[in-house]
Amino acid sequence: MGANNSGMDHLDSMRLFIRIVDRRSFTLASSDLGIPRSTATVVIRELERHLNCRLLNRTTRVVSPTADGQIYYGHCVAVLASIDEAEASFRNPRPSGLLRIDAHGMLSRTFLLPKLPEFLARYPELDLHIGQGDRLVDLVREGIDCAIRVGDLTDSTLIRRTLASIPEITCASPEYLARHGTPRTPDDLASHQMIGFVSSRTGTVLPLEFRDGEKIVKTTLKSRVTVNDSDSSADLARLGLGLVQAPLYRFSQDLASGTLVEVLKPYRPTESTVSALYPQSRQTSPRLRVFLDWASTVFGRIH
Numbered sequence: 001m002g003a004n005n006s007g008m009d010h011l012d013s014m015r016l017f018i019r020i021v022d023r024r025s026f027t028l029a030s031s032d033l034g035i036p037r038s039t040a041t042v043v044i045r046e047l048e049r050h051l052n053c054r055l056l057n058r059t060t061r062v063v064s065p066t067a068d069g070q071i072y073y074g075h076c077v078a079v080l081a082s083i084d085e086a087e088a089s090f091r092n093p094r095p096s097g098l099l100r101i102d103a104h105g106m107l108s109r110t111f112l113l114p115k116l117p118e119f120l121a122r123y124p125e126l127d128l129h130i131g132q133g134d135r136l137v138d139l140v141r142e143g144i145d146c147a148i149r150v151g152d153l154t155d156s157t158l159i160r161r162t163l164a165s166i167p168e169i170t171c172a173s174p175e176y177l178a179r180h181g182t183p184r185t186p187d188d189l190a191s192h193q194m195i196g197f198v199s200s201r202t203g204t205v206l207p208l209e210f211r212d213g214e215k216i217v218k219t220t221l222k223s224r225v226t227v228n229d230s231d232s233s234a235d236l237a238r239l240g241l242g243l244v245q246a247p248l249y250r251f252s253q254d255l256a257s258g259t260l261v262e263v264l265k266p267y268r269p270t271e272s273t274v275s276a277l278y279p280q281s282r283q284t285s286p287r288l289r290v291f292l293d294w295a296s297t298v299f300g301r302i303h
Contacts, residue, residue, distance in 0.1 A: 014076040077143030095286040096125035103148040105132040146278040161276045164299035167248040168269040171260040175240040193242040196223030210267040
């Protein structure tokens with residue numbers, strides 16, 4: 001699509017579309033870019049006509065991308081990021097621009113955020129957007145440069161970089177253990193119940209795992225409540241509704257205060273891996289490269 005009737009070229013149209021999605025508003029996006037709102041409307045209409053699909057849902061209150069629009073948004077972000085990086089490598093060798101990261105909130109707050117000022121001071125021309133979630137986002141479709149996740153992750157389309165290994169524990173509240181007893185071995189779990197954590201990938205409850213020497217034992221106990229969010233899982237364990245397994249860092253304060261008690265310590269699960277996942281299209285990004293090097297140092301201090 002060459003120049004259109006609005007006078008914008010295709011790349012400018014893509015930049016406008018990204019800004020509208022980010023700001024959820026034609027008016028705000030137009031103001032950001034210094035163009036009339038009517039021009040923005042014409043540009044998006046022509047873009048939709050060119051692509052033969054509707055990109056945006058328009059209501060009186062908010063503008064949001066359609067399913068096709070979300071996919072196109074991810075491609076636009078990737079294309080423009082590649083162009084910006086190619087040009088920046090000639091104009092300025094220092095990493096600059098916006099880097100989009102997605103990591104679970106507890107993981108970010110425990111490890112990344114406390115050290116973030118030193119990273120930003122080291123790279124003053126680089127900005128970060130940090131999203132938070134448990135699910136494995138579609139990085140390309142959602143325009144995210146990198147996701148940091150804990151656990152076994154398989155996606156053949158993504159590059160994986162291991163950042164650290166972290167201990168996993170099993171714990172419960174003192175009230176729960178007073179009612180059900182404290183298990184000494186995995187064989188004592190028949191009368192126990194767990195907080196059921198539903199995998200976003202499989203839709204099924206994940207079993208508890210115990211390591212007995214070289215043997216791995218997995219068991220699924222009764223779950224009166226199931227959740228798909230790790231924060232909710234932790235809250236329910238504190239309320240005495242069952243056993244829960246999670247990385248040690250998540251419950252360090254609870255263990256110190258006595259809100260939760262670790263059980264079956266000799267049978268701790270296999271340590272979990274902290275990984276950075278990113279699309280192949282991002283692997284040459286100077287922004288991502290310096291972030292991953294820094295994150296490796298931060299997580300490398302866990303032990």
